[in-house]
Amino acid sequence: MKTKNIFTGAMLALATISCSDLDVDIKSQYTDYPMDSDMALEARISNAYYAFRDPLNRRYDELLSLSSDEYSAVCFDGGWLDGRQYSNCSTHSWNASANDNQLNVCSSLLSGITNCNILLRDLEEGDTELSAPVRAARAFYTFLFMDNFGDTPIADDNLTQGATQIDRSPRADVARWIESELLAVRDDCPSEVNESTYGTPTCWMVDALLAKLYINWNVYTQDVTSASWSPDDANEKLNDCITVCDRIINSGMFDLSDDYKTKFMYTNGSHIKDFIYAVPYEATLSQGMMYARYRTWRYGGANGFYTTVLTPSCGGNFAMNPEFAELFCLPGDRRNDVVVGDPAQDSIYVYQYDPETGEVTDVPHMYEGKQVVFTKNITLIREDGDLDVGANGTRQGYRSIKFYPDPDDYNLYERNQDNDIPIFRYADIILTKCEAITRGGTATQGDTPMSLFNQIRSYVNAPLLTEAPSLQDILDERGREFLDEHWRRNDLIRFGDYERPWGFKYINPDNALLTNRIFPLSQSVLQSNTNWNQNAGY
Template sequence: MKNLIKSYILPAAAVSVLAITSCSKLDPKLESPNSIAPTQAGGAPTAPSIAAVYEQLNQLTGGQGNWFGLQEHSTDEIMGPTRGTDWDDFGTWRRLHLHTWGPDHNQINDTWNGLNGALFQTTLIAETKTGLEKAEGQFLRAYFRFLTCDIFGQVQSRPATAAASAIPDVLTRSAAIDAIIAELEAAVPALPAYNGANRAQATKEAAWALLAKAYLNKAVYKQAPTSPAGPYTFAAADMNKVIEYCNLIAANTNLAIDSYYWDNFKWDNGTASSENIFVRKPGGDARAGNGANLVWQTCQSWHYNQRPSSWNGFVTLSQFYDSFEGNDVRKSDTLAGYTNLVGPTAGLLVGQARGPVKPGSPKEPGSIGDPIGNLFDRSGNPLVFTRNASIFFNGEASGIRVNKFPLNPAEINGGGWGSANEFPFFRFSDVRLMKAEALLRGGTAGANGETALSIVNDLRSKRRATALGSVTLTSLLAERGRELYLEGHRRTDMIRFGVFNAPVEERPNASDAYKVVYPIPTISLSSNPNLKQNFGY
């Protein structure tokens, strides 16, 4: 695509962390995610290897910003408060939470560049290869098209045979979702069935999961560009397609709701999880690369004196925390082989922080292997995470912290970077909740005796939550939040349920309806005359 930078670094706040167990606040450089492929004599680019195309997923799992930031910071799940000069980052995170972004926002620009670089690379595979390799390219292009369609409402498109300098055509949101569905359906026959070992590769089940998500959100993407926030009309035929694809996935006996929620996220989730359909691995697989290191999920939120020593940044909103029952394992749970060595529970952290303390100096943080005790802040006061935080002014301990991907204790003294957590793009519990939603929205075919309530209560029973007496769209959105938080789904979900613009903690007023679609970056408008700025910007 035109004007694609070859690599980029996410913005960093001025946080100095000097312990040997620290994370680096500077995000890892994403190696050439948008590089233009070598060209043939005629000017058309040469297709990269399929492994290089899978590397495009790195941009989704390699840091706390961009795709993740746009999907989470704009919602009720996470917020980036300012602590003195720490985490101000020129208002980057604050503008996302307050819905005051514009076409000049750095995260919006970087996300657009990254996704379009991925579309360029995946097109070369999807349109020039054959057999399995072609089907993998089709799946990956459909996935990146889906993300671009969802976030920006327009998708650039150019044939693989075109010269690298050719100006792309632009698919409208309505045309893009149709193209995504058609490409996935064409790819499925050549893809392998999911068997657990191929979870980092495109499979039939991964394609069906994306098809279910495409049909579930189709009404959103078919909406007129001048009224992108709806109200939406969900066709029963589309909901029946959601159910059809969810049933196909459920028929695979290699997949089941895991009896222990945290098996899907902790350092051994590659072998422990029975739910993760399509993931990004941290390394050791030619198709997976090194893009899924999830140390940033911990470091973005934890205090400097926890282990690994972290950036003391993002927090969960108290109203989201309060949506969980006390016994819900997804809210908080003592994790065997972890809490006794590292200190925190898995889940959401509030109250007195605990971790390794230095023997003989209990107010100084220690290393893994030292006794676990109460932690203190940098002034020597007890480190007690409060329920609330301000978007503007905070102390060290303000806000509820997050531990969604518990790191391998054996790796934490080295900063945690060797932990083997995999990031799930598609998970079986999401599939089950999509079927429940489709049933609530008028789908009837393929219910197989299940109801939205029976599906939700089956899931809740495995999460130690009490059974519900009834389920509505409002309660289903809350259940999706509890089950899928910080997995990159929340903005898309809130838009579909019609509440994305509603006031939330630290944003007391409703935002403008057009904010359900992000703007096209200004520099991209100048490089492609086929692009038009989205309504409202």
């Protein structure tokens, strides 16, 4: 069997980043990896492509969703307080020990980079068919680290060979490296869109990642934590952003033909024409997706996910902030149907949902002999960082059912769901081009901000605009369209709205510090990388 010894000192530093025992003999980390069978190669490629699956299924979701204006992480007379690790996210009160679970997604991202690097070192030189998408995956993990944690190690093995430590590079340099890397591999990545390429990097995934990079260029290449930074500063990459959006639009590979609610159901997958890049989950084998557990109500386990009894208990600690719930107010908007609640009312009676279609029925949802009522507003039993609504506060806050679970799978496989989670969608490309033109980019192909915006409104049956959208219109529309898809924090920062008061942030007197625009590094990562410093402000 042909094997290779694939670690140098720099890669060892990253590969061992999740180890808690710092006294482990470094030689024990060397591993021989087979390369002489299709099965072994496929396993290693999968290990590189799907390194984001584990953090995305819970901790990344908590970190991003709870720190945006989407949710407040409440507890119930101490239940689900867990040392304030959830509520800290909602009040931006980061704590090194309490929030190590959420913040340590940076460790998972670094592990993903390492998975890509060890595979790239073993592939035959010049094998661009295999290496290009792996490099795209590595750029994706690097992007996520940079977006959330600022300065990032550029762990390109060609640049770091022989190094014993890898330093973090300035965020602006990382952004430029990501751009150059994506441009270098784009044309060598697959262009096919089918079941075999689903969930893997294609050239269209590269274009979508470039679009994200370019629309946020001012966030990444300037000091976004400085009072002198402005969301209205000129962006030199707007036309580049429009160009990559046009490539995706002109490909004909993607469209908005999927019903909004249906494409997030547990039956979603490679047939969804809106999904450019998604992370696939399956309740039996590719496990971990459990969004319903936290987004239903506390007693969903006692009498069901609004219909079918869920045997494992539910958390129910993601209560939608009333300010965010009020976005779902457009008459006829299909997106309203993924929220259990009516923003025009302070409270609503809850009805059962059909577990096969996820559609609401006219059957009242009962608990202990009474129809369940949800309130839009959330009231704490005391004003502190616990965000405690009391034992009777389980029905406060409207709820998301966007990723509606298969109740049978939820019960049989310990809360696991079959819903795939999209990362890049065609709808995002349309709204990104709309935003780029609104911010001053050159319109192309006869598109206008209003025509692009109305493509989104049209496919969800919402009222069309009769004049060009404002940036506030675009931000609000992005909130409706991308609920639970982990782009809200990114959007709020880019639009200069991250310091706006919402939920219970006011409980933390430092909630509006500009340094909060970048998360702190986890203590686990700092202990493993002693040459790194904590981010400013923490």
